[in-house]
Amino acid sequence: MLMSLEMSSQTAIVIGAGPAGLTAACELLERTQIRPVVLERSEFMGGIARTVNYKGNRIDIGGHRFFSKSDRVMQWWFDILPMESAGVRPDSVDRVMLVRSRKSRIYFLRKFFDYPIRLTPGTLAKLGARRTLRIGLSYLWRALFPVRPERNLEQFFTNRFGSELYRTFFKDYTEKVWGVPCDRISAEWGSQRVKGLSVARTVLHFFRQIFRKSAGVAQRGTETSLIERFLYPKYGPGQMWEEVARRVGSKGGQVLTGWEVRGIHCSGRRVTAVTAVNPATGEARRFEGDCFFSTMAVKDLVRALDADVPPPVRETAEALEYRDFITVGLLADRLEVHETGGGPIEDNWIYIQEPDVLVGRLQLFHNWSPYLAADPSKVWIGLEYFCFEGDSLWTRTDAELVELAKTELERIGVLDPALVRDATVIRTQKTYPAYFGAYENFGVLREYLDRFENLYLIGRNGMHRYNNQDHSMLTAMTAVDNIVAGISSKENIWAVNTEEEYHEEK
Numbered sequence: 001m002l003m004s005l006e007m008s009s010q011t012a013i014v015i016g017a018g019p020a021g022l023t024a025a026c027e028l029l030e031r032t033q034i035r036p037v038v039l040e041r042s043e044f045m046g047g048i049a050r051t052v053n054y055k056g057n058r059i060d061i062g063g064h065r066f067f068s069k070s071d072r073v074m075q076w077w078f079d080i081l082p083m084e085s086a087g088v089r090p091d092s093v094d095r096v097m098l099v100r101s102r103k104s105r106i107y108f109l110r111k112f113f114d115y116p117i118r119l120t121p122g123t124l125a126k127l128g129a130r131r132t133l134r135i136g137l138s139y140l141w142r143a144l145f146p147v148r149p150e151r152n153l154e155q156f157f158t159n160r161f162g163s164e165l166y167r168t169f170f171k172d173y174t175e176k177v178w179g180v181p182c183d184r185i186s187a188e189w190g191s192q193r194v195k196g197l198s199v200a201r202t203v204l205h206f207f208r209q210i211f212r213k214s215a216g217v218a219q220r221g222t223e224t225s226l227i228e229r230f231l232y233p234k235y236g237p238g239q240m241w242e243e244v245a246r247r248v249g250s251k252g253g254q255v256l257t258g259w260e261v262r263g264i265h266c267s268g269r270r271v272t273a274v275t276a277v278n279p280a281t282g283e284a285r286r287f288e289g290d291c292f293f294s295t296m297a298v299k300d301l302v303r304a305l306d307a308d309v310p311p312p313v314r315e316t317a318e319a320l321e322y323r324d325f326i327t328v329g330l331l332a333d334r335l336e337v338h339e340t341g342g343g344p345i346e347d348n349w350i351y352i353q354e355p356d357v358l359v360g361r362l363q364l365f366h367n368w369s370p371y372l373a374a375d376p377s378k379v380w381i382g383l384e385y386f387c388f389e390g391d392s393l394w395t396r397t398d399a400e401l402v403e404l405a406k407t408e409l410e411r412i413g414v415l416d417p418a419l420v421r422d423a424t425v426i427r428t429q430k431t432y433p434a435y436f437g438a439y440e441n442f443g444v445l446r447e448y449l450d451r452f453e454n455l456y457l458i459g460r461n462g463m464h465r466y467n468n469q470d471h472s473m474l475t476a477m478t479a480v481d482n483i484v485a486g487i488s489s490k491e492n493i494w495a496v497n498t499e500e501e502y503h504e505e506k
């Protein structure tokens, strides 16, 4: 009771209306008397997990599966958008989560391979006898003599898959994603992204599949990359976050768009206010608060602090690196690749492993949800290019990028450019916080920022951590738990997505 009275006149400033920021705002409204004001620089809800609507064709940046090991997150999502069922049918209601089957494959040597790679006779036949032999021998070698300690991603992969399988299926793609060699990337990325995968587990999973009737949506005990069914809002991930933003508004919070936080004002170990600027008008406004949740990139946060930041902290923040992302959406009559029986391909997305093209992944949006495409007779796809903001890919014009996309898909036999009816380009900054370069000094930054007792770093770029939506939400929930319980340590927020409990493998 005392807590409620104390909190009743308090305000929380939440920077960013992505999954983490909106979850924090919702949790505050439901569990405390603190009133959240969310400041979002764009006009969109959902951050990276927004849905872009292009002439009724919807784009999901990156393709967002909704799944979680956390019952708390699953329940939270169901409270916002119910799962499809006999009583909640997607053809008659809009507020619904579809249950989708996952299908994703690797396109390599102009052929499809299962993803995650399954060492079946079919796979080995496609790879050929010589490569298969090299895969087997190099796997055995590494199984007997693993590299220890395991410091970088190359060591992480070769210890689990052997050097030949690593070179065939992991090296080129991973380097496309990150733009740096695998031996410059921390092994930590592997343990968060690929987690329990290994050759032994892949084979085990294959046999389990044969004896299992069907996979439910509960995903406990399954490695992230193997999850076969997932939930998906009818109109893409942004639908979830638009609903959450509405809920925040209806419960007395505020979500203000077009406000970019550029200044963070401190007094001793407390943050007192932020200054936000409307990028369109140049208008600046000061927002006072009692507690602050930040999902803005750590690099930008440190730049914005008006405190006396020690030079090693400032230098580390300045040197943090990010990978950026371009999606080229193409609307076409059909694709030139088919399933074995001749029907349209059913993948949600395809990893493009071919070394003669720059495209990294192909999304088939109409296979994520049929409601993402305005015309069901067309294919609505997205080519994903990983790049650094300002590099030679990022700075190409939209027309050049569309041309590149069409030429590349023609080269690898996936699409006839004459069948493309429309196209659009979306550039997204800071999609991947990088686990290389200054990241090895991140502890200095974290220690410094944690000293601000009323500042909570949450989410993906907010913590410079490869967090999925569920992890991003859990960091927000844990921060609010701490406020409610009066816990000042932030250890448990940083523990999300690092401890066993959040890993797929126990």
Ligand SMILES: Cc1cc2nc3c(=O)[nH]c(=O)nc-3n(C[C@H](O)[C@H](O)[C@H](O)COP(=O)(O)OP(=O)(O)OC[C@H]3O[C@@H](n4cnc5c(N)ncnc54)[C@H](O)[C@@H]3O)c2cc1C
Pocket (backbone or CB within 6 Å): 015, 016, 017, 018, 019, 020, 021, 039, 040, 041, 042, 044, 046, 047, 048, 049, 061, 062, 063, 064, 065, 066, 067, 259, 260, 261, 262, 295, 296, 297, 300, 431, 432, 458, 459, 460, 461, 462, 467, 468, 469, 470, 472
């Ligand atoms: C390619 C790709 C695929 C992914 N696939 C999945 C998946 O399948 N499943 C899954 O669960 N997750 C997936 N994710 C992860 C998911 O997108 C993130 O976990 C989630 O979006 C992070 O939420 P967030 O709120 O921390 O950050 P963000 O989504 O980045 O949102 C931050 C918000 O803050 C705003 N902002 C930034 N700086 C400021 C500022 N100074 N002032 C005001 N506003 C600011 C931004 O505009 C943005 O709206 C994927 C991500 C990528 C890149």
